[in-house]
Amino acid sequence: MMYTERMSRILKRAQRNDAVSLFQSILKEGAGVGAELASVLDGRLEGDWWQGIANSELDILRDAQQYMQRFNQVQLQEGHVIAAILDSGELDEVLSGSLRERIIQIACSPRDLTCDLNKLKLDVDNQHSYFVRKVVLQDQDKLLSWVQSQFGERWAVQVGRAFQEQKDPAVFVAWSGNDIVGFACYDVFEGGKGWFGPMGTVKNQRGKGVGRTLLHSTLCDMRRNGYHKATIKQAGPIEFYEKACKATIIPLDEE
Template structure:
C-alpha cells in the first residue's frame, strides 16, 4: 500500500505529521496505531473538537499511561511517512482508504482513519466504549454544513451549463444522485420535487450529461444543501 498515491485533506496531512512527531517523542521504533489516534485527535477540526469535548477525552492524559512494547514489531516503509510504520498501522490505513472509496470520496480524512482505528480494535487501551461511540457518531460520519442564505438572491444570468432543474430533468437527477452518492439524498430530493419550482440547480457537461447539482431551501428556508459533483469532475 502506497499512501503517497492517496489524496489527503489538509487536516489529514496535519494529523499524520502530528502522529510522526508523537512517535518520535515516545521513542517507538515505528509509527503505531496509537500515534495515528493522537494525531487525529489533535488536528483541531471542529468535529474532532466537539467529540473530544462531549466525551471528555484529554490528549495529555492519554499519552501518559501508554508504554508500548517494542517486541516483535513488523516494520514497513510507507510514503509519505519519513519513519517506518507497524504492520497494524498499515492495516488501519488500508481500512481507512477502503472506507473512503466505499463513500465514493477521493480525499482521505481523519474521520476515515478514526473509524478504522476504532473498528479494528486498536483503541481498546486508550478509549472507553462511550468515548468510542461518541467519536463514531460525531467525528466519522457525514455532517450537514448549514449555511444561512436568507439574504441570498439568485443571479440574473446563470452560467451556460448550469440551470434550474426542470420537470424533464427530475428523473435524470435522481439517477445521477443514486449512481454517484448512493441513496442517502434521494428521499430529500424526491420530497422537494413534489413542490413547484424547487430550488435545485444542475450542471451539465458539453454532451448534456448531469455532472453536479446543488439545492437550497429544501430542508428549511435559507439552508443550502445537499450538493454534489460527479467523481470524474473532481480535482
C-alpha cells in the same frame, strides 16, 4: 492516495502512521472534529495515556482508505482514519465502550453544519468547463434517473420531492455539454426549511470546483429567498464545507 489539507497536516505532524501517533495528531489539530474530540476527551484520558500501549504494524491508512471508498469519497480525511484506528483495537484498553461510541458519533458519522449567509461572500462565476443553472421541469426525468444511478434511491426521492412540492424547484444542476455532472438542492431533506442538501458530484469531476460552484449557487438562491443561515444536513466531507462557505460544525448536543 489523495488527502484533505487537514489530513495532510495530521500525517506530517504524526511521528509514525500507527494508531497512537495518528490519534494524538488528530487531537492536536485544533479544528474540525479534532477540536471537538479534544474537548470531549479532556480529562478522560490521563496525561500519558499512550504509555504502555503496544503499537503493532497494522496499516491504519490502508484500512482508512477502505472507509473512504465505502462512502464513495475521493480524499482521505480524519474520520476515515479514526474509524480504522477504532477497528484496529489498539486503543481498546484506554477507551471505554461509551467513550468509543461518543468518538464514532463525533468523527465517523455525518454531521450537521451551519453557515451564516449574511456574512458569506458568494461566488457564482460560471466561467468553467461546466455550467450550473437552476432546474426546469423538463430536467426532472433525466436528473432523477442520474441521481438514482449515482447516489441511490434515497437521494432520488429527496430530489423528486422538490419537483412535486415546490412551484420553483430549489435544485441546481451542473452540466458538461448535455451530461449532468453534479447537483445540489435545499428545502427537500425531510421537509426542513433552510436545510441545504443533498449535494453530489460525479466522481471524475471532484476536485475541479463543481461542488463549490453548486454550493454557492444554491446558497445564493437561499439568501435571495430570505434565508439568513443555512443548515447543511448530514455532511460527509466536513472540511469541504468549512473551506467553501465558512460552515461550522453544530455540536452534537445542539443538533
